[in-house]
Amino acid sequence: MHRIASQTIKYVVLPIFSLIFLSFTAFPCRAENFMFKYQTGNAYRILSTVEEEVFINGKKSFDSVIVNRISVKEKEAFPDGSADIEARFMTSENSSRVGEAPHYVWGEEYESFFNRGKFGHYTIGEDAFMPVVRDVPIFPGKDVRVGDTWTASGEEAHDLRVNFNLQKPFKVPFTASYTYKGVENTGGKKLHVISVKYNLFFESPVPAGNTKNLPLTTMGYSDQTLYWDNERGFLDHYHERFRIVIETTSGTKLEFKGAARAEVSGLENLKEGNALERVQNQIREMGIENATAHADEKGITISVENIQFEAESAVLTESELLKLRKIGEILKDFPDYDLLISGHTALAGTPAGRQRLSEERAWAVADYLAELGIKKHEQLFTKGFGAEVPIAPNTTEAGKARNRRVEITILDK
Template sequence: MKKIVTFILFSVINFSIFSQNSESKILQFKYHQNDNYQFNSVVEEEVKMNGRLLNHATIVNRSTISVSKVDENGRGYEKANFMTSEIFNGYPTWSENFESEYWRSRDGKFEIADSYIMPVVRDVPIFSEKPVKIGDTWTADGYEAEDMRKLFGIPNPVKVPFTATYTYLRDEERISSDSKHEKRNLQVIQVNYSINYENPQAANSYTETLDSIMGFSNKTIWWDNEKGQIDHFDENFRIIITSLRGNVLMFTGTSKSEVTEFKRTASEAVVQQVQSKVDQLGIKDVSVKKSENGLTLSLEKIQFEPNSSNLLESEQAKLDKIAEILSGFPNDLLIEGHTARSGSEESCQILSEERANSVADYLVGKGTRKKNQIFTTGKGSRIPIMSNDTPEGMARNRRVEITILDK
């Protein structure tokens, strides 16, 4: 009798799993006007030239995307800003931004002008128009848009086509990567593709230029079909670029990416809201303004130990209150260090970078942000707000600016 009951229970469990695995669903992107979201990728990359190691770098790729409109076919028109930055002294440094805009369909296809360098990988993922279930496999064409301006002076991105293979592996209950950290039912999709591209213009060139690109990418995507958006993904990749003269560059690495949301902050209403909070908390020598990159809190007369990046206790108490304000925004932060002019500009530059990192360390220690959500830069003494001829002017020039990034 016990064996019969066990057999029945085993059969019921198996039937339940089989039924769950057999449930078909349509996977597709969903766009909503005025939605804002952000991709952050941390890449560990090794670069070799002609077999010799050139560099091992930790890179942060940051993409902020806004959906400006949605058409009758469910396509979203997205305006995006992309930045690639290496991590130095524990934080990614602020660097050049690239803007882009494009239509993207519900199945994931891009419609984008040839002039845009970013994003690099396009038409991934692409979903089948038919319902799929766990275990299903499909293929779809995509391409990489390789930026060859610095290497070979090619003005527009080189389009490298591939055919990707997709497999719907399983469903998983996971905590979402956004600031809500909710338990979500995610679909796990494996994506693999190889590239093998030869430059058709190379044979007619008399100067050094791109000859070929080879490589592969293996991605695992955790897809949130209820939201119609990627939650996060992992990747390992290798790209080999060969020049006409036989030089070989090889890029090998891994990437971990997650999607989070962000708020638009650069408005007069938000500036007034944050300034009121600063006044309410009694934070002295702090002003709030709109800036090129978002909403900036300028901490003037910030006190460090003499010729040092060590914060005084009084400034730590000030940063505790600043952290309370920053907790109301999920956005990444840019921290800029500024010094008064004392000594050489080179020494001012180094000190400004160290002080920006010191403030970043304190905010990370408070749990205000993770390290890959803070970008730092030093401006030395090059951007004074007052003359350095008076003690008051020098005190005000010695400042740290924290920007809640709006793009």
């Protein structure tokens, strides 16, 4: 049921913010008309973290920490206040065992295209699995004062292809209740606090004669607090508590409960400036051997070939630790960008062994970058490729040395 856990996550696809401490400040109470303000070409990244407990038939199965990285671009803003938006969603879960450093493994990626109106309404295809939560927030399109309330319909769309073989999004409708709570001051910014609550109760239609295990009843709640920057027309940050219970036709009861929070930051396209040239110059000036940099679809990738670990292990040698310390100095120039650490092996041993070794070596590099304070663990994603993506023939020792590599991608998408 691991797959289901990763899909009960809340996504709010909205513009730029950074999460900082709040202090309450009184502002004059006046009417506000809340709305989104889109801009053609505006791009940003949302990083949300979900901590949840998973229960099966009332018995706790496991705890899960899930990081969702969403890169968003407002492709075109229209005169009616709406915008066409493209978004790429990547969901990762902490794969580490108790006592280990957290390892956020680069997970499945989704691409989604939709239109969103100035008051928050989505127009989205029936086959789109992301975002999970649609039409939150919805604004009333009129002036509201502190204490005013309104309601609006929305839906959650879950990806249940793996566990239930449902090939289209599983949609659960709800009616959300909104309350305008007032204003808080965040680092000198005036933010409007809006409470959003909704309950879930949905009985799924089951085909006559069904013999498959399908969702029968979905229940739960969401309790969110939004911090809205109305001057700029975007969500500054939010936090949430939630509980979802799915009862299936086989009698199984699945429960997910926990809390979510999100941060948003603006990202420049690194390939449009001189960032790549700067990184290449630093590698050369620092004398970092067997390291190169190139641009690709995800950002700028630093490739460290012939990376040295202790024999058949993921323990970095001292020479490689020194190399990573130098690379860490380069990465400090990109404080707002997440990193993808990819591990690769030469063609030796079994496929399963190569895969596991490539994953462990990616983890080793990520752990060391976190130890150096370059990034927090939730900004470091890892992925192992085994020997599936060679850059040289595995028929020579020189080629094998090149294929034994770790790639560090500075993500701008």
